[in-house]
Amino acid sequence: MIIDDERDLHERLEAAFEAISPHPAPLDDTVRWGRAIKRRRVALAIGVVAAATAVAFGVPSVVHRTDGPAPASPGRPPTVTVQAPGRGAQPGEIATGTIDGRRWWIVADLPGTNGAGPGHQDIIIAGPAVEPIERFPTMPVLRAADSLGPVSFTATISGGVQIQVGAVRANVSYLRVRLDDGSVLTLRPVTVYGTRAVAFAIPAGAQITDVVAYSRHGEIASAVPFNQPGGLAWFVSWLRPGQPQAARASGRIASGTGWSATAYLGPWGICIPVVDPQPVEVACVPSVPASAVVLNLDQGGTPEIAGGIASASVARVVVTQPDRSTAEVRLVTVGSHKFFAFAVHPGAKPLRWVAYDQAGKVVASSGR
Amino acid sequence: MNAKLDGEFREFMHARWPAMVRLAYGLTGDQGYAEDVAQAAFARAYASWARVRRSNDPDAYVRQIVVNENRNRFRKRRVPERLDGALPETALIDVPWTDVTREYDERSALIAALQRLGPRQRAVIVLRYWMDLTEPETAVALNCSVGTVKSQASRALATLRQATDLVDGGLS
Numbered sequence: 001m002i003i004d005d006e007r008d009l010h011e012r013l014e015a016a017f018e019a020i021s022p023h024p025a026p027l028d029d030t031v032r033w034g035r036a037i038k039r040r041r042v043a044l045a046i047g048v049v050a051a052a053t054a055v056a057f058g059v060p061s062v063v064h065r066t067d068g069p070a071p072a073s074p075g076r077p078p079t080v081t082v083q084a085p086g087r088g089a090q091p092g093e094i095a096t097g098t099i100d101g102r103r104w105w106i107v108a109d110l111p112g113t114n115g116a117g118p119g120h121q122d123i124i125i126a127g128p129a130v131e132p133i134e135r136f137p138t139m140p141v142l143r144a145a146d147s148l149g150p151v152s153f154t155a156t157i158s159g160g161v162q163i164q165v166g167a168v169r170a171n172v173s174y175l176r177v178r179l180d181d182g183s184v185l186t187l188r189p190v191t192v193y194g195t196r197a198v199a200f201a202i203p204a205g206a207q208i209t210d211v212v213a214y215s216r217h218g219e220i221a222s223a224v225p226f227n228q229p230g231g232l233a234w235f236v237s238w239l240r241p242g243q244p245q246a247a248r249a250s251g252r253i254a255s256g257t258g259w260s261a262t263a264y265l266g267p268w269g270i271c272i273p274v275v276d277p278q279p280v281e282v283a284c285v286p287s288v289p290a291s292a293v294v295l296n297l298d299q300g301g302t303p304e305i306a307g308g309i310a311s312a313s314v315a316r317v318v319v320t321q322p323d324r325s326t327a328e329v330r331l332v333t334v335g336s337h338k339f340f341a342f343a344v345h346p347g348a349k350p351l352r353w354v355a356y357d358q359a360g361k362v363v364a365s366s367g368r
Numbered sequence: 369m370n371a372k373l374d375g376e377f378r379e380f381m382h383a384r385w386p387a388m389v390r391l392a393y394g395l396t397g398d399q400g401y402a403e404d405v406a407q408a409a410f411a412r413a414y415a416s417w418a419r420v421r422r423s424n425d426p427d428a429y430v431r432q433i434v435v436n437e438n439r440n441r442f443r444k445r446r447v448p449e450r451l452d453g454a455l456p457e458t459a460l461i462d463v464p465w466t467d468v469t470r471e472y473d474e475r476s477a478l479i480a481a482l483q484r485l486g487p488r489q490r491a492v493i494v495l496r497y498w499m500d501l502t503e504p505e506t507a508v509a510l511n512c513s514v515g516t517v518k519s520q521a522s523r524a525l526a527t528l529r530q531a532t533d534l535v536d537g538g539l540s
Contacts, residue, residue: 009497009528012478013493017390017393017498020389020399022386022390022399022403022406023403025381025385026407027381030407031378031414033408034377034410034411034412034413035415037411346484
């Protein structure tokens with residue numbers, strides 16, 4: 001395409017977007033939605049007043065907190081608290097708490113409402129700790145069955161705060177979340193629209209050391225997450241009590257113009273964040289595949305990055321790109337496993353790959 | 369909100385709905401998602417309408433929410449927990465470029481080329497060259513520096529100029 005000048009590009013974009021015919025503006029639905037947001041803001045404001053009143057009059061709370069809120073001071077880790085919703089909590093509230101004394105609430109919308117389609121719901125985080133109010137639409141409805149462990153966490157980052165929301169299996173009584181500053185958050189599941197859920201918010205820079213799930217009879221399982229530098233904590237694998245943790249290892253597996261991919265192995269499993277140049281995607285798997293697997297590491301990136309993990313028996317991996325070019329990828333050993341990553345060439349065909357052992361026998365391939 | 373303000377908001381939304389949907393479409397390439405994002409943005413504007421209208425630029429307010437909502441979409445992640453042979457292949461088959469060669473009219477080719485850009489480069493192109501925002505305005509909308517806008521625009525334009533499938537399609 002030849003773009004002569006900016007005006008030319010503007011005209012081409014104008015023509016392209018003019019071809020889009022939006023459905024009629026949903027005026028009534030939008031006004032109803034806007035009114036609901038206003039009502040929620042009022043409810044949250046009332047919540048702030050109620051909480052302040054409770055503190056002022058020494059009303060005992062059901063707080064499960066760390067060593068207690070303390071004023072922030074330079075160089076000191078932020079103090080984080082979390083508590084289950086108390087009496088008078090708004091519908092859908094999963095948890096509330098503070099970061100350095102500034103309060104937050106995490107609330108789930110009724111699934112399928114406020115524009116979320118079937119099987120989806122909005123999760124809202126609000127409060128002075130995370131102003132302005134953030135709304136994360138169309139999140140799949142929380143389901144404990146999504147996880148192989150006792151909790152299925154969904155996470156996001158907004159306004160310098162990391163938010164973790166989890167669906168909890170029926171046998172879990174409570175969870176303990178240990179942060180890297182040594183503080184511990186106790187999470188008590190609440191039932192929200194039929195799902196047992198927990199939630200907490202921590203500063204984006206804080207790291208989660210581990211999470212332990214307890215039943216009434218004792219520890220069920222624990223998870224050491226992969227803490228993406230400056231990003232989210234990823235819960236991938238859960239360990240039974242006494243199960244040994246996998247050793248940690250990391251190494252750069254590939255890089256190109258404007259991107260790099262690094263493999264991190266540890267108690268979480270295997271995570272491969274791609275940096276281009278900001279960390280944008282993380283692909284995680286709980287364990288090494290029997291032969292090989294290829295993952296889409298950075299679908300939104302430019303270029304898009306794919307990569308994979310191969311067992312020790314794999315000697316070569318050959319990739320056929322969407323533009324039909326074929327090349328052998330470079331295998332890099334990290335820990336005791338082999339990794340590879342490569343930029344995907346745009347084209348009309350699906351990506352294909354084949355893994356061979358030393359004898360040239362095919363041990364895995366796309367579609368197998 | 370009184371009836372006057374309510375009516376004012378409806379008038380504003382009715383007038384600006386197509387533009388905001390098209391903005392969201394330019395950022396996402398998905399018309400259904402674009403309409404969802406635009407509606408969410410207008411709903412938030414309604415909730416703060418008294419303040420938004422005082423800003424004298426309600427368009428900028430809604431535009432900012434559309435950009436933020438789209439950014440949130442890329443921040444939201446769920447861990448792909450299971451090893452599933454179909455997972456990576458399915459994901460790759462679903463990417464937009466598989467449709468590029470099916471339609472060779474200029475409009476769809478340009479949209480396809482836009483979708484191959486990274487999210488930030490795409491946003492810079494749409495805001496800067498379609499909405500005609502200045503570099504500082506684009507920087508504010510994307511919460512980045514003017515220098516980043518310039519470099520991202522430069523890289524994005526270079527990529528668009530080299531969109532070989534468009535050249536092959538006879539476009540000039």
